[in-house]
Amino acid sequence: MTTVQRWDVFEMSLHGPASGNPFVDVAVGAEFRLANRIVHVDGFYDGGGMYKVRFMPDEEGEWSYSTFGNHESLGEHKGSFQCIPAAAANHGPVQVANTYHFSYANGLAYKPIGTTCYAWVHQTNQLQEQTLATLRNAPFNKLRMCVFPKSYVYNANEPPLYPFPRDSQGENDLSRFNPDFFRHFERRIHDVGSLGIEADLILFHPYDRWGYSEMPADVDDRYLRYVIARFAAFRNVWWSVANEYDLVKTKTLADWDRFFRILQSNDPYHHLRSIHHSKTMYDHGKPWVTHVSTQGDDFSRTPQLLAEFGKPVIYDECKYEGNIPRRWGNISAPEMVRRFWLGTTLGAYVGHGETYLAADDVLWWSKGGHLKGESPKHIAFLREILQTSPPEGLNQTSDYYLSAGRKDKYYLYFFDLHQPKNYEFALDAEPSFLADIIDPWQMTISRLDGTYRGKFSLKLPGKPFMAVRFQAQ
């Protein structure tokens, strides 16, 4: 019997009609059953008369299936497979945990340390391979990437593949998809997944010269269902409905609501769903938004965002390390690292991006390639610290405005611009804590003598940007 790891992809291929327009005319899918459970999954047309149904089993055991379709060649195919335990590196999809945090489906904590390569999949294969090689040695476990190609400053090149067929005048045939485009794209989802990276897929965006930001509603909806049918079975998929949705002038709030509902209804696995703004935030209180994906560098908003929405907060864009002549793309490496610490000690998460000028216009933030900046290694240092922090996540504590932790267990303080020579801490009366002075930029951790509890004063280095960690003994 076929075996499939838990949270891996089971895929079946079916032959069916190749004439007419199967993308529009033909429906296909399957019902998967385990004991009393039934999971209804849509399939998709992959061109050349081939149809596919993909399924991500989330439970071990013998799953049976039966296909359905509106053409006789596609319905009533039956079979089964054995879902076996996940391999060690396979933790399943990420979901919200403990209100403000995340975990993998197997319960392992997931602490997002994201980066951004919006259009890396739309570059040459050589450049894509370079991006993957860079990611292999980088600290990031989430990647924001656009499904559609990108047209913007430093992004003048044409993509190797287009999502819809085009004629010689560049006119799109929006009634069909280009299976080559999507096969390539999903290979890249799989590639970053193999590196332990969540693919935060941006489904719409305003940086467009091909017409993908102004398609009719029926095309938008078909595109979404096609993307769900193809991609949702990959466990590392997240749905970011849009980047800077409020700059997409052709759509209304009702459109964005509808897109969320399509994702919510059609994705059998309920991957994480968010939407990213430029100036005006989408109402993150709506039930289909799983977490706050925000832009900006005013971290003082964090407590309000957490309290208002009761969901995890990710600063997916806090501006980029770089040196381009745009305000959003020229902060220094120390400032980028500082922002990670600000977000972390306010109980939120932060994403990285990099925009250093390049003669070949290959800026990491969009095209990937090499990382040129200094921040990633310091972000890696923070990631290591978070790996030994409580798995349930760090919530802001009341003692100091930049301190997050878990009562009786762990506290992380960040002193930002402040350089006190000593500071009076107020921890729990019990237990006793070990204390470390952390220098986020020098990447040193200095254990202090003794143990600490309740109220006490500590001598600090008297330098800005220091951190202090307390771990229950």
Next chain:
Amino acid sequence: MTTVQRWDVFEMSLHGPASGNPFVDVAVGAEFRLANRIVHVDGFYDGGGMYKVRFMPDEEGEWSYSTFGNHESLGEHKGSFQCIPAAAANHGPVQVANTYHFSYANGLAYKPIGTTCYAWVHQTNQLQEQTLATLRNAPFNKLRMCVFPKSYVYNANEPPLYPFPRDSQGENDLSRFNPDFFRHFERRIHDVGSLGIEADLILFHPYDRWGYSEMPADVDDRYLRYVIARFAAFRNVWWSVANEYDLVKTKTLADWDRFFRILQSNDPYHHLRSIHHSKTMYDHGKPWVTHVSTQGDDFSRTPQLLAEFGKPVIYDECKYEGNIPRRWGNISAPEMVRRFWLGTTLGAYVGHGETYLAADDVLWWSKGGHLKGESPKHIAFLREILQTSPPEGLNQTSDYYLSAGRKDKYYLYFFDLHQPKNYEFALDAEPSFLADIIDPWQMTISRLDGTYRGKFSLKLPGKPFMAVRFQAQ
């Protein structure tokens, strides 16, 4: 004939009654005349049967005077003096100029670079002399200082002198003043004036254990009139009605309004009037407030403050360089310098303060003494730059959010956290400008080759915290 420099103090002494309570019972003053002008000036009782009337003539020529009083010994004294041109270092009192800026009465530009020694006058004479020696070599031209002594953290000592007589139990006699206290205080006003420093006198404050923050209204008002009669003739006096007025819980908004009106009606010279807050700003739109004296480090508020009130904006407290365990007292020197540049390039002014821990509790911010920090020499560098900027002051320009200047004349850009490798500037089409790259921390000014006008791109250092200056040729 007696000669008095323009904007110097003419003082006359009169013998009068010493019995009863002259502070309350006796009124004295004089009318000063020059051609058709009449200036009505109140005098004050200086103890020991001596009364004084002080006057600051603001116009050259022969002034005549005639005293008045409610006791026969004080009225109808007549005389005259010759007001002669001011000496080179005497520019007269500071006033608002060009809506958002300041000038001396002789028209010379005044660009405030303030510091803060709240209680320096209430320390030992030795420490006061040390403070004056420090100020002599510091870059500051404004000093915030409290009339009343201060009780607060690091401020536990008793002052050498008290403003009101006290009995052996420490009970104040609020019906009288202590002339020794005020004589000493006004000597210190004069001393800082000799150093070219404006004395921003704080008339009320909440840091009190002697009762001066909770006096009855009639005592408050008598105190104000006494202070005006004694101090207003010193040209370097500014009135700051309170520090953190909203923390003085014994007074209402109507009280603060009344204090302003007393100053407005009784100060014949209309010295600058402001009020400083903790959390809630006083309504700076009220007509008796001459400029905005604000607290905080959110400089992004500046354009709104300027637009809303149409008055100069001074960040009198943007937190202090230091290392004490209080958020307001432990920013680094580079951060303090950065804040001066932020305020300057937003068209406002910024004040300094310093709070480094000291075994003797002598922290500059309150007691004066020595400066220990690194920021003053970098602030001096900015002061030099401002000295060669347009005398009419720098207003925010539209090209970049941190750029201030004067059309066709001068522009100063600050790139703050941003490190663009190049930047496209948009100056006036005419004239041509000389360009300098300025490093505010390294204190270097590098003149670029050539001249610049209209739109052009400049190569920049690609480091954070750089500035660029353009000066019309």
